[in-house]
Amino acid sequence: MSVTSVGRVWPQRSGLEEHLRIHTGEKPFKCDQCGRAFTIAQGLKRHECIYNTERPYICDQCGKAFPLEVKLKRHQRIHTGERPYDCNQCGKKYPTSRDLQLHQRIHTGQKPFSCVQCGKAFTQRTGLTLHLRRHTGEKPYDCHLCGRGFARSDGLQIHLRTHTGEKPYNCIQCSKSFTSKSALRVHQRIHTGKRPYNCDQCVKAFSTLTRLKYHQRNHTGEKPYDCDQCGKTFTSTSGLKHHQRIHTGEKPYDCIQCGKSFICKSGLRVHQRSHTGERPYKCDQCTKAFSTLTRLKYHQRIHAIKRLYNCDQCAKGFSTLIRLKYHQHNHTGEKPYVCIWCGKSFNCRNGLKYHQHIHTGEKPHDCIQCGKSFICKSGLRVHQRSHTGERPYSYDECGKTFIREEGLKNHQHTHSGERLHICGQCGKAFTRMNVLKQHQRTHSKKKTYTCDQCGKTFRLWNSLRSHHAVHQKKVMFPCDRCGKIFWSSSSYKCHRQTRRCRTFAQKKITEQLSDRQTVDSQSQNTPEQLDSFQGPNRSRSPSALSSHQHSCEPSPSGPNRTSASDEKKNHSVSEPVAPTSEQNIRLQNLQIRLHRIQM
Structure with missing residues (x-):
């Protein structure tokens, strides 16, 4: 005779009684050594094996010992691969009847273990026990090396491998190794392309359930994790943890090659690719490779013809909504991001962030080959091409290559003759926007760049940079002809190319x-012939020079009141009437x- 309770059927009353204890919370079976209680006798028996040091049942394949024969048999199924218990709904196989029972709750939807604080239900009691530790904050498993606590024993075991460097789970496709089987399983989805977790609002798919949950918070706006120092909210605990390190200054992940530290492990992993040159993310359309998935996605938008976000004022299309918003600031003139030091405003957050490095002097991106530092990562990336010789931008018509994309665009204008950038005040057109901006400053007379040491203002940033050398007392460009010193290359070039280098020119x-x-003295011309050519003022005498100096000086009575006779006299040197010799x-x-x- 079977007994029914809450839709479930038990062949014996004892099974129903054991089940009812789950709802009542009754635990009649207590351990004599630690006092822990259990709902069924089998649970107590399994628990007592912890205190039983005798393990007479040994596995002949791996040497592992067990206190009970039934546990040895279950263990041996790992080696043999035997899974005698089949699910009658999906055909999945399990090594123990207990594992099969737990699996079948997925099909039935049965979750008999509920949390009294948040109402979340679980298929197993162990799942509820582990969940309750989130509310209580209990972490009973401590790492003896660093003191970090864990709610689960397997979490501690995986963590210990970070100290030992052990990674026992290897990917058969790329030989990458991992500390846990779950991490390997998630990684293998990169190769298979499997993303079993789908968002029901935007059809976006994810490889893990956790990532799907974090993504869904973008739709709901939920950010349950708050920073207790600045109040900023986050969708995930990992995001909060990484953010808090900004306040504490903690950077626990160090690069073993250059010593640079990082807030998160992913940052270190991406940085290490700059040493190894690894670029695992390849574009399937142009064979270009990237060190991060984010850069690959940005690059793929170049190939994508479809631009989802269009500007309603100029019809320009953008691949992301944030880029469209930044673009619309150009029409509205809105610059919501303001520098707290100088009050300068920007239309995007990145522009403000890079600008603030000018005030702080911070240049966080260093070249590992020459030590030069840069404000932004893109500047470092372009600079590194000077070491590698890489010039990825080429023009098909002439074959000329460029380090920067802007260089290619500017060069294309030289072929087409196109001048898209027009001055609104004088109508003058330019091929480059930065040249137009420099030109517009000649109209406004505005000097936007100020020296922080003497207060002198400049229209151009290059002029300010050259001026800084005066304060730093750097001899930047000395003239090897006359010894004069210049603080900018433009002044030096102008000095060399004109007659301003007087010492050299005079010499x-x-x-x-x-x-x-010497040549004239050896020529056939006589002094009388020279006198007849030069007139009364011989060009070799000092009087010729004084006469010419008089002709160069303005007359006291005005510049246009010179008599005809004086004019003829003054120009007797420079304009000979009847030259008799080319020499x-x-x-x-x-x-x-x-x-x-x-x-």
């Missing part, structure tokens, strides 16, 4: 004069140039 012209006079003309020109330099 050079004097040498040329000396050579020319004499060259000699006169050299003397005039020397006179102008000495003025």
